[in-house]
Amino acid sequence: MSSTTSRPAFLAYLSQYWREWAITGAAMVLALLLGAILMVVADPEVSANFAYLFTAPQLALGGAWAKVAGAYSALVAGAVGSPEALAHTSAKAAPLICAGLGVGLGFRAGLFNIGAQGQAIMGSIVAAYIGFTFQLPYGLHLLVAIIGGVAAGALWGGVVGWLKAKTGAHEVIVTIMMNYIAAGLLAWLLTTAAFMRPGRMDPISPEVQPTSALPGIYQQFHLGFLVAILAAAAVWWLLERSTTGFAIRAVGLNPNAAATAGMSVAATTTITMTFAGALAGLAGVQAALGPSANGVPVPLTVGLVGTVGFDAITVALLGRSRPLGIVLAGLLFGGLSAGGLAMQSVAQTPLTLTMVLQALVVLFVAAPALVQTLVPILKERKSKKVAMAGGEA
């Protein structure tokens, strides 16, 4: 009856680990399948052929296959198909990893940091301002710009932590509001003399000095990506090896027990939000100082950071708030983003499909029970149904 009683513990651990990966993999496959269906449905030419599904199936299915295969091969080629594609992916991934770390760190302390967007915007404002205003030598200029941007993000996040610690204001609401304030601040700054490009009336800043740009290594693969990996390693050390991280994790898992053991929940909250803001600020720095396709950084505009702060939430969720997971999730989403552009130009599939794919992947990962229902092999072995039936007979 109990043949598996003495199953070694590490095997159980391994199988648990394997299952998590398998669920993530299955989520991706399911997302791609649904994406394929969407592609077929959304293309009137291809979907029209389904009217002849029974009379001329080769027309409908062949057309659908060609459509899907073409789009996905363009997606893969654009993400990892060539050195240029890989460089493009790394450039897209770098800010996602940084902001994802910021959101993930918050999760570990039990905080839902929705404010990565605002923190990234603040980081981009200060980094770009230092970049186009100051005249400093190579190296130093970049360093000052990075520190400035990171500090701005830290301040923007730290305020939220401080408010929560002092007044109990909920971080979700405060960060959402801080996002609006940051976005509004940027829009206003771009109308001021300090930020407007001489000779232009539209809200765009001057280009940053070459001395402050993140140096490219190969095409768009630039120093910022290495900085993001270093940041991930630092967050890992912070969480797993430092006393501060111990407190962050304890407060995140059981704030009552942490407080009873003498930890300050208020201080930990403030510290965590400061670090989280700094990491999201670093994402803004990447957006402001990282080279674009033409080799120079994009000047500051209202849309410069895009939706990196919101994408970061999905990255952190997919990466399960662990630094390595966030790096991998950031690379995946970076790849989808880079490949999506290729898919759009080569296979005439709208870029928005990649957003749907990202959303579907996260949706499936967030609902493991759903994936397990769709792919029953991933189910955890529970008490034997057979034994129950036998007992009742």
Place this chain on the structure above:
Amino acid sequence: MTAQHDAGLQLREITKKFGTFVANDAVSLDVQPGEIHCLLGENGAGKSTLMNVLYGLLQPDGGQIILDGEELHVENPRQAMAAGIGMVHQHFMLVEVFTVAENLILGREGGPVLNLEKARAKVTELAGRYNLPVDPDARIEDLPVGIQQRVEILKALANDAKYLVFDEPTAVLTPQEIDELMIVMQKLRDDGKGIVFITHKLREVRAIADRITVLRRGKIVGSAEPGTSESELAELMVGRAVDLRIAKPEAKVGQIRLSVKGLTVANPAGAVVVDGLDFEVASGEILCIAGVQGNGQSELADALLGNAQVTSGTVTLDGVDVTHSNPRQTIAAGLGFVPEDRQHDGYVANFTVAENLVLNRFTTQPFSKGLALDLKAIADNATDLVERYDIRTESITKLASQLSGGNAQKLVLARELSRDLALLVASQPTRGVDVGAIEFLHKRIVAERDTGAAVVIVSTELEEVEALADRVLVMYRGKAVGIVSPETPRDVLGLMMAGVPYEEALANSKAAATGKDN
């Protein structure tokens, strides 16, 4: 035990597994109308699992339930209730802001229009029939715990339950309320109800059981007659002989270490919950704070830790004023603290055993070097404490959530006692802990006293108070009713726990004793 009866509720060979853990291994139990069947067992023996199977909260992996000769399939509590099985839960399933009558019709509204008048009549009728007086319009949150339990019983009776399961019903009651409950249970039995009474308190079993079945590690290990002695029952339960009362050497009282003067504490809502408390505890003595749950003991303990809002008064530890210190400071000043609710406040369930064992010391030597944790020192500390305190775990890297209740409590005590303490404050140190582990934990606490620490134990269990205390402070509604010797008779302590001053309680209990004699 396996005799075939037409009437009665039978559980036959119930098996329930959680993964590879067998919580119930072919357990058979039956109860006849008009009897009280005690199910006795340590925490984790599988009593609650068995009853949850019966009540439809868990599905068994094997076995069957027979009700009055017919097989019964229960998939949810609603079906169990419909079949005439009622459950009085340890944690009441009542909506606190609803009235008694509203709670009674909860889940049986029977249509879109509430018929409160009918519910009220039903309460009065049932209360009269079973002699369980309760005001149908009283709000649950305004009622004492004993009356709330009465409402739970009425709820079960309102379903025309023929079989009632009482799951550890006495844990939250005063000794007097326990006596009243016993009378109610006897009345229900005489009325023809079949009662399963789950408990791990030996005294209650002896007082009321018609039959006793003992469960250990998921298996029936025997049955006993009501006359069986407490130590024999304990041996059956634990599987070895146990000291119910540990040998405690005389206290060697030294100088005063903890001094509390006029301490007043408000709860977050602003209500005064500890009201002008004065007491002192010396080195080498154990002061037990006795009282029914919810009379300010928890807040007193929190105030000593520095986790409550002290509105006036002072707390002095070794001559230093710690009234407004925070937990970090009081812990640094030599306070060891065992919280009342260990899962909530005592450890982090998703931390490893090793991490939990340094939960309040990870920033100090030798567990940290600068900003970094010293993982080796943390692991060494865990290996040492796991062995010394006999914490049963597969490894120190297992999560604390995988420990049993008794082992989790050992983990908390091991962490607190492994430091040099000036003061140990332990609330309900053995709640939900096996009889065997209680013995061990009590010995450790007395050993800590004998190293010269001042010890404050908050306990609602009179057995524990009698076993540990050198002096007993009885609390009622935030005030000290009195400080008495642990030899004070049980009924006097019981009256004091209901707010009666010592002299009066003593006189009352003497009068009652003479009354019985006549």
